[in-house]
Amino acid sequence: MNNPLLDPDGARRLLLGNEAVVRGALEAGVNFVSCYPGTPSSEIPDNFRMLAPSLRYVFEYSANEKVAMECAAGAALSGALSLVIMKHVGLNVAADPLLTMTYTGLPGGLLIVSADDPGCHSSQNEQDNRNYARFAGLPCFEPASAQECKDMGKAALLLARESQQPTLLRTTTRIAHLRGPVLFGPLPETPAPIVPFARNPGRFVPVPAVARARHRALAANLESLRATAETSPFNRARGAGEKGVIASGVSRAYLHDALMSLGGEDGLRIFELGMSWPLPEKSLADFMRGLKILLVLEEGEPLLEQALNALAHKLSLPVEIRGKVPPLEIFGEYSTGAVRQALLDLRGEKTQTASPLAASAPAHPALPGRPPNLCAGCAHRSAFYAAREIFGDGVCYASDIGCYTLGLLPPLKTADFLFCMGSSISAGSGFARFGGPVVAFIGDSTFFHSGMTGLANAIFNRHNILIVILDNGTTAMTGHQPNPGMDQETLGGGCTRLDIESVVKGCGVKRVARVRGYNQKALLERFSEMKEESGVRVLIVEEPCVLYARRFLKKSRDSRARVARQDASAAACLETLACPAFFRNEDEMGVNPDLCTGCMVCLQVSPSFAAWKGGAI
Template structure:
C-alpha cells in the first residue's frame, strides 16, 4: 500500500506536521526532482520525501551543501522538471550565488525554494528574515500560517512558478514547520516525465550582453506576478472598523487568536497576506484608504511595514502606521504580546496578568548524548592541549563541546569555518589552533578550507569528528556514510583519502573511545607544524541502533569501592551518570556502553546488558 502522502485520494483528511503538509503539496503539484541540505526547522520535508522515495515518482537527493542543492534543482528545472529545493534560512546564504542568477534565467519546469526561517533561534545561529532575499533577487513569496495552507501553498507555488518560469520562495517559520493540523488532500496526478530542455543561450547563459535583457524579462515577470497577487485567494481583506491590522505568514494566526481572546474582531479591518510578494498594491491601497490607523504584525524585519509606508507616502495618505515601534524585531511573537498591542490601539487595558507562580525548573544545559564519541575526542583534546590551544568550532553536534567540562569551542562563524577561520586565527595569534569539524560538514564546506590551508601553508590541526551520519539534523546520509535508513550507500567517500588527495601528508585515524591511542595521536600531531588531520571515527550510538540495528552489549556501573571523587561526572559530564548517596551512579537505560568512564576512573566497571 502506498504511503498516504503519495496516494491520489482527493477529499481525504489527515493530521499532518506542517513539513509533512508541504510534502503532500509538492506531490499534488506533480513534483519530479527534490534536492536539499538538511537543517532544522526544514528537515522533516526532505526526510519524509527521502523515506517514501522508493514508492514515489520523483528523484530525491541529499546534496553536499545548499549551493549544490540549488544548482542541481536549477539544472533540473531548465531541463523541464518541476523541482523543489529545501533548506533552513541560513542555508540560503550558501545558495545565494546561484539563486540570484536563477531569478534572471528563470525556471521553465517550475522551481520552489523552501526557506525555513527560525525566529527565536530555536536551532540556529541567527534570526535572519529571508523575505529580503526575495526582494533582492526578484522572487514571489508565499507565507503559510497553517498546515492546510502549507500544503496548498506548496502545490500552488510550484504551479505558479512553472506558469511564469519564476523561482518562488516558500517562506515558513519554525512554528509553521512544526505545528500539526488537519489537512484535506487534493488530487495527486501522475507527474509524468520532464518536458525536456530547449536550447536558447540568450535566455540561459547570463553573459553581460544577455543579462541585461534577462533583467528586463525578470521585471516583466514580477509585474505579471503582481497581478496574480492582486487576485490571489491567499490575500484577503475582512472585517470593518477604522483600526486596521496588516499581517503576513504565521503572524496571521497570532492576530486571529488575539482578536478571538479579546473579543475585538468586530472592531478591526484585517489585511492578510499569504502571497506577500510582489505586494498586491491595489488591494493594500484600498485597505489603507478604509482605515485611520494600521498595525503591521510580522515577525522579524519590517518588510511589509516598509512596503505599506512607501505605498501610503506615494499616494499621500494621512494615516498612522505602527509596526516595529510597538512590536519587536527579534524573537517569536506570542498571542498575549499581539493582543496587548491591539488592545492599546483600541484604547483597552492590557491582558490581566496571572498571579499564579510556578516553581523554578532545573536547568538543562545543552549536552552531548550518552555514549557520543565526540565526548571521547574532546576529553582527549583537553588532556593533551588544555587551555594552551584555541579551539575552532563548527556547526553540528560538536558545538555541544562548548560548555564545561569539555570547553572545546572558543569561536564559530558558520558551516566549514572551523578550518578557514581557524587558519586565520593561527596566523593572527601564532598559537596552536585545533579545529573541529563533523563528517557531514566536512563534505558540505570543509574540503575548500583544507585546500586553502594546504595552498597557503597554514598551521592548524584539523580534527574530523566522523560519526558516520549527519546527526544533529536527524541522521540524514552524507557522502561518507556506508549505510542509510533505506539501504546501503554504494559510493561512500573516504575522508582520509580525500584529505590526502588535497595534499595533507600527516593524517591519523583513531577510535575516540580508545583514549590511549587517541591521545598518543594527538601528542604526535601536536609536535608538528603545518596542516595535519586527525579523523576520530566512531558511529553515533543513536544511529547505530537505528540503522545498524546494534545495541552495545555492555553497560557501565560504579563499584562499591567508589570514593566519591566524581571525576567521572566532573570530567565527562555524561548524562547517563548521576550522584546518589555520596557516590557516582550510572543509569543503565541511558548508558550506551562506550566505556569511556572506565578509562577515567578505576571504580567504574562493565557488565553485560540485561
C-alpha cells in the first residue's frame, strides 16, 4: 500500500505531530490500537484506520474512552503491544481502569496518548493531564516537535513493554497539529511478538490483599523508571552560568525561538525535560546546584515548579525558582513572546522595545464576527427550530458534546447547560427533578459513548425527560469517524451496526418515535404530543450529516430553495431558521445557491419559499 507513513528507513517526510505518532508506533511494532476520536487527537486514529489494510495491527474505534482503555489493557494483558488514543477529557472517562492497571502492570505493554488542549481551541476545559502521570503512576513523555512525536511514541511503547508499566505520551494542540520534518527509522519486518499470558490472580485480580501489595510494586517500579529518566536521551542539560531554565513540552520550542530572537543562550544553563515523569531528581538537583535563579517553563499547572521547589528545599539549595510569573500564567497557551519576556526578566534586562507581546497594530474595531455555525442543510437546525416552535422558553435544554452544541447560538438557543459527553440525559434528568421540564439533545455517537447508561438510569429512577437523539449517522464533529450506529454498508465487514431504537426500547423506554430530520410536520407533531406526556420519552431524529452525505455517501440534491415572495413570512423564516445560505440586503432576501443543499426545510417553514431546479433563479 502506498502511504508515506510506510516509507522505508531513512526517509524524511513532513508530518503532522499526530501522523508522526503513528509512524513511531509502527516502528515499535504495535499490535493493537483502540481509541475514541476527539480533537486534537483525531488524526492519529484516522491514519491508523487508513493504514489498517497493511495488516500490521488490529485497530478499532471504541464506543468510549473507558472501553477503549479497557480493550487496549486487555490486549496488553494478553501480550499485545497496545496503544490507546484520546483527547484530554477522554482520560477522565478512562481514569477508572487506568488507576488500577498501573498497579497490576501489563506484560504486553500499553501506551496511552492524551492530547491536551491548553487554550480550549476545541474543548470544554483546559485540564493538564500531566496530573494523571502523577495520579496514576505513569512514565510521561512530552514531545516538542514532529520528530519527537515519532521518537517518543516509539520509545514510550518500547518502555511500556520492557517495564510492563503503562506509559503516557502527552501532546498538546500545537504539537498534535504542527507539521515538521521527520526522519524515519526502520519498520520491523513483523509486529512485536505476543508475550504469552501467564495466569497470576495474585497479580491481576486486585482484591484488597493483592491491591495493597501491587501499590508497593507500582512505587518500586516507578523508582526504577526514575533511573530510566535520569539517563533518558530526552532529558538533556547544557550551558553554564548562575541562571538556569528548565523547560518541558511545547515550551521547549518557545524557549528555542525566544533564545534565537535574543541572539543566543550565553550565560544560561538549560535543562530540556522530554521524559517528564518520574522526575530525574538527581539530574535536576545536579542542574540546580550553583544556580542562583531558575526559570521553569511549563504550560498549565505549576507541577514542575512545585516539585523543583520541594527538591530544592529538601537539598537546601539556595536557588530562587520562578515559574508562573507574568506574563506566564496557568491559563491558556504560552508563546515565544511570553517566554522571551520571561527570559529578559531573568537576565535582569529591561525590555528593549515595547513589550514583545504588543502587536504592531491594534485589532480593527468591530469587525463582523465569524463564529462556527451549523452548516447549511444541517438537520440539527431543523430539529432545533421545531423544538423552539413547540417549547420556546418553557423548558430547559440540556445539550451534549458534538456539532449540535452550536444550537446554543441565537436564534435557535437550544442549549442551556452542558458538562461532558453523555451528560444531557443524566444531568437533564437531575435538573428536571427541581428545575421544570427538560428537553435533552444528544447525538448518535455520544449516545453510544455514555448516553445509554443515563437512559437506563432515567428509566430505573422514573425520571421525567424528553430525550432527542440526533442521529446523523456519523461522528460529525471530529471528522466523520465510525460509531456503532453507522449504517452497515459504511461500517464494512469488520463491525456490526447497533440499532438505536432497539437499544432505547431494550432499556425499557415505552414512548419512542422516529422522524426524518428534514420533516418539519412530523417533528412538530411528535414534539407537540410528547410535550403533553410525562416520563421518559425518546424522539430519534434521523438524517445523515449533510457534509458526510455529500463527501462520503456521494449524495446530493439537484433542487435548491429560493425566496419566491419578498414578504413578512420570508423575513420571519430568515430570522428564526437562520440558515447560513440565507442572505438579505437592502434590495432583497434570498438563498445563496452555492450554499443551499436543497434540504427544503425553509419551504416547510414559510410558504414564501419555493424550489427550483438548475438554471436561473
